[in-house]
Amino acid sequence: xxxxxxxxxxxxxxxxxxxxxxxxxxxxxxxxxxxxxxxxxxxxxxxxxxxxxxxxxxxxxxxxxxxxxxxxxxxxxxxxxxxxxxxxxxxxxxxxxxxxxxxxxxxxxxxxxxxxxxxxxxxxxxxxxxxxxxxxxxxxxxxxxxxxxxxxxxxxxxxxxxxxxxxxxxxxxxxxxxxxxxxxxxxxxxxxxxxxxxxxxxxxxxxxxxxxxxxxxxxxxxxxxxxxxxxxxxxxxxxxxx
Amino acid sequence: xxxxxxxxxxxxxxxxxxxxxxxxxxxxxxxxxxxxxxxxxxxxxxxxxxxxxxxxxxxxxxxxxxxxxxxxxxxxxxxxxxxxxxxxxxxxxxxxxxxxxxxxxxxxxxxxxxxxxxxxxxxxxxxxxxxxxxxxxxxxxxxxxxxxxxxxxxxxxxxxxxxxxxxxxxxxxxxxxxxxxxxxxxxxxxxxxxxxxxxxxxxxxxxxxxxxxxxxxxxxxxxxxxxxxxxxxxxxxxxxxxxxxxxxxxxxxxxxxxxxxxxxxxxxxxxxxxxxxxxxxxxxxxxxxxxxxxxxxxxxxxxxxxxxxxxxxxxxxx
Numbered sequence: 001x002x003x004x005x006x007x008x009x010x011x012x013x014x015x016x017x018x019x020x021x022x023x024x025x026x027x028x029x030x031x032x033x034x035x036x037x038x039x040x041x042x043x044x045x046x047x048x049x050x051x052x053x054x055x056x057x058x059x060x061x062x063x064x065x066x067x068x069x070x071x072x073x074x075x076x077x078x079x080x081x082x083x084x085x086x087x088x089x090x091x092x093x094x095x096x097x098x099x100x101x102x103x104x105x106x107x108x109x110x111x112x113x114x115x116x117x118x119x120x121x122x123x124x125x126x127x128x129x130x131x132x133x134x135x136x137x138x139x140x141x142x143x144x145x146x147x148x149x150x151x152x153x154x155x156x157x158x159x160x161x162x163x164x165x166x167x168x169x170x171x172x173x174x175x176x177x178x179x180x181x182x183x184x185x186x187x188x189x190x191x192x193x194x195x196x197x198x199x200x201x202x203x204x205x206x207x208x209x210x211x212x213x214x215x216x217x218x219x220x221x222x223x224x225x226x227x228x229x230x231x232x233x234x235x236x237x238x239x240x241x242x
Numbered sequence: 243x244x245x246x247x248x249x250x251x252x253x254x255x256x257x258x259x260x261x262x263x264x265x266x267x268x269x270x271x272x273x274x275x276x277x278x279x280x281x282x283x284x285x286x287x288x289x290x291x292x293x294x295x296x297x298x299x300x301x302x303x304x305x306x307x308x309x310x311x312x313x314x315x316x317x318x319x320x321x322x323x324x325x326x327x328x329x330x331x332x333x334x335x336x337x338x339x340x341x342x343x344x345x346x347x348x349x350x351x352x353x354x355x356x357x358x359x360x361x362x363x364x365x366x367x368x369x370x371x372x373x374x375x376x377x378x379x380x381x382x383x384x385x386x387x388x389x390x391x392x393x394x395x396x397x398x399x400x401x402x403x404x405x406x407x408x409x410x411x412x413x414x415x416x417x418x419x420x421x422x423x424x425x426x427x428x429x430x431x432x433x434x435x436x437x438x439x440x441x442x443x444x445x446x447x448x449x450x451x452x453x454x455x456x457x458x459x460x461x462x463x464x465x466x467x468x469x470x471x472x473x474x475x476x477x478x479x480x481x482x483x484x485x486x487x488x489x490x491x492x493x494x495x496x497x498x499x500x501x502x503x504x505x506x507x508x509x510x511x512x513x514x515x516x517x518x519x520x521x522x523x524x525x526x527x528x529x530x531x532x533x534x535x536x537x538x539x540x541x542x543x544x545x546x547x548x549x550x551x552x553x554x555x556x557x558x559x560x
Contacts, residue, residue: 004398006520007332026329027335232550 021112023120023133031114032091038115039090043083049198050076051186054084055239056205059178062089065143066176066208069166069214069228070228071236073184076196078116080203081146081180094119094137095146097129123151127165134169145169149225157186159236162229167221171214179228180207181235204208204235243308243365244426255306255427261483262298262435264461268440269294289531297529297538305430307324309366309421310355310470312430316418317351323536324448326525327516338386343403346379347411354419361400365560367422372415376501409512410536416546421551423559428486433549436479436502437541440472444507447471461514469507476503489557497552513540 009026011019016088019025046052060068070080078095085093097118102108112118119137123129137143147169149162170177181204209231214220249255250260273291276282324343328334353372363369383403387396387472398524420429477499484490490498513536517525526534554560 004367005319005332006330008335008520008522009329009332012330012522013524013527015530029340 004200014242017106017109020109021120023115024137027091034114035090035117036087039082041089042079046079046083046201050201051198052080052083052201052203054203054205056207057084059066059156059205059207060084061176061208062086062144063142064137064176067138067140067145067147067166067170067184068178068180069147069149069162069232070180070182071154071155071232072150072152073157073191074076074182074189074196075153076185076189076201077148077182078118078146080182080185080201084180084205085144089142090141091117091145092140093117093144093146096121096134096148098123098152099130100124111219119145123174123215129140131169135173138169138173149228153191154190157190158231159229162225163220164222166228167211167224168216170199170211171216171221172212174210176208176210177208178208178226179231180204181206181232182217183236183239192241202239204239206231206235244312244421244425245304246306246308249306249427252427254425255431256507257485258431258435259302261431262302262309265435265439266294266298279378285554286460286531291531292533295531301434305427309426309445312421312426313351313354313418316415317356318346319535319539320347320350320411322528323414323525323534323539325535326528326536327406327410328402330517330520330522330525331406333399333403334407336399338360338390339383339403340397342382342386343379343407345409346407347381347415349379349409350375350415350454351418354415354422357441363560365422365424367419367480367560369419372419376408377418380404380409383407398434400439405516413543413547414539415448416550417542420546420550425487427513429549432483432486432500433545434477434542436483436498437506437545439479440476440502440506441510441541444468444472444510447534453476457511460511460518464507464511464514472507473499476500487553494552496557498549501548501552502545504528505548506541509541509545511541512543513537 001229011022011026014022056175062085070077070081082090082093082095095116095118097103097120099120099122102112102118103120109200119133134145147166148164150160151163154160181200183185183204184199184201187197188199189202211224249308271282273287276284283394299422304311321344323332324347328343329341332536334340350372353368353375355366355373356368357366358370359367383400387393387400406470417430420426423429444464447470448463448465451471452465453465454466455462456466456469456559477496479502480490480495480498482498484495517523525536529538532538550559
C-alpha cells in the first residue's frame with residue numbers, strides 16, 4: 001500500500017501570535033469568518049457614523065489583479081477602501097501596512113492580521129523584499145493590493161509626495177492601477193487622535209490605468225509615482241465639485 | 243442538574259474546589275523544592291505547571307457555570323482539537339470536509355443539550371440520538387465528495403474526517419454528555435482530575451524510573467515504568483476520592499481505576515500514532531508547555547466514553 005502524503009499546514013510549529021505575524025498567512029476558517037463579520041460591522045459603522053459614500057464605484061472592477069493607490073491621512077482610509085470591495089474579495093485584498101507599526105504590539109497585530117488582512121510592509125529596511133512579496137502576491141489572479149504610496153499618514157491632510165516604490169511595482173506589468181481619493185478622513189480621525197469624530201467621509205474611485213508599456217528603470221518608475229499622485233490630486237479637485 | 247446555585251451547595255463540587263488547588267499547591271511545592279532545593283533544571287516543567295495554573299480554574303469555572311456551559315465548552319474544545327488534527331493531517335485544506343466534521347461535532351453537542359422529543363428518556367440529553375450521531379455525521383462526510391463530484395484523493399480525506407470526528411468529536415464528546423448525569427459533578431470532576439493526574443503520574447514515574455520503552459515505534463519517551471506508575475496512581479485514586487461517587491461498590495471503583503489508568507494511556511498513545519505517522523511532535527502550540535489542545539485532551543478520548551458506559555451499566559445515568 002502506498003503511503004499517504006499528509007499536507008500539513010505550514011505554520012504548524014508556530015504559536016498563535018507567530019501565525020498571525022507570519023506572511024503569507026495560512027487560510028483559516030475562523031479568521032475568514034471573523035473578518036467577514038468585522039467587515040459588515042465596519043461597513044455599517046462607516047455608513048452610519050461617517051455617512052460614507054463611494055463615487056465612481058463602477059471603476060473598481062475586481063475580477064483581476066489590481067493595485068489600489070490612495071492618499072493617506074487616517075486609519076479610516078484602509079477601512080474605506082476595504083468597504084468598497086465585495087465581501088468575498090476581502091480575503092485576497094491586502095492593504096500594505098507598516099510592519100514596524102502594525103506587526104509589533106499584539107492588539108494592533110490582531111486587527112491588522114484578522115480584521116484588515118494586512119500585508120506587513122517593511123518601510124525602513126528591506127523595502128525591496130517587501131516589494132518582491134507584493135509582486136509575488138500580484139502574480140496570483142484576483143489579488144488586490146491596497147497601497148498608500150506616501151508611506152505614512154499625512155499630518156496636514158495634504159497629499160505628500162508618492163514614493164517611487166509604487167512605480168517599481170506596476171511598471172512593465174499588466175496590472176490595473178486604480179487611483180482613489182479619500183475625502184474627510186483627515187477631519188474625522190487625524191493622526192494622534194484616539195477616537196474618530198462623526199464627520200462625513202467620501203471615497204472617489206478614479207478610472208484604472210495600466211503601465212505595462214513603461215520601462216522599469218529609475219526615471220520611469222519615479223515618473224509613474226508622480227503621475228499617480230497627479231491622478232489622485234485630480235480626483236480631489238473633482239471632489240470639490242460634489 | 244447543574245447550575246451555579248446547585249454547584250455551591252453540592253458537597254462533591256465544593257470538595258473539588260479544595261482538591262484541585264491543594265493538588266496544584268503540592269505540585270508547585272515539589273517543583274519549587276526541585277528548583278531551589280536541589281538546583282535542578284526544570285524550566286520546561288515550570289512552563290507546563292504554569293499553564294495548569296490557568297487551565298484548572300477555567301475548567302472548574304466552566305463546570306461551576308452549569309450544564310449548558312459545560313457542554314458548550316466540551317464542544318468548543320472538540321472543535322479546536324479537531325482543527326489541530328485537521329491542520330496537522332492536511333485535511334484542513336479541504337474546508338468542505340472540515341465543515342462537515344464541525345457540523346458533526348456541533349450535532350454531538352446539541353444531542354447532549356436536548357431532551358428526548360417525546361419525553362421517553364428521563365432527564366436532559368437525548369441519549370438515543372447521541373449514540374446515533376456518528377451515522378449521520380459519517381453519512382454527511384461521505385456525501386461531501388459526491389456533492390462536489392470529486393474522487394481523486396477523497397478516500398484519504400473521508401478517512402481522516404471520520405477518524406477525526408469519531409475520536410475527537412464523538413468519543414471526547416461523551417464528556418459533555420456526562421453533564422446530564424445525576425451525579426454530574428462527581429463524574430466530571432473525577433474523570434478530568436484523575437485522567438490528568440494519571441498523565442502527570444506517567445510523566446513523573448517515567449522521568450524517575452523510566453528505562454524500558456513502552457512502544458518504541460510510537461512514542462520513544464513513554465516507558466513501561468511510567469505506564470505502571472500511572473496505573474497504580476489511577477487504581478488508588480478512586481478510593482481516595484470516593485466521595486465523588488459514594489454509591490460505587492468495590493467492583494465499580496476497580497473498573498474506574500482501570501479505565502482511567504489504561505484508557506488514559508491508550509488515548510495518549512493513539513494520538514501519538516497519528517502524530518508519528520504525520521511526522522509532527524505536537525499537534526499545535528496553543529498551550530505553552532503542553533503543545534496543542536489535542537495533546538492535552540487526548541487521554542480523555544477513551545476515558546470519557548468508557549467511564550460513562552461503565553457507570554451507565556451499573557446505575558441509571560440520568
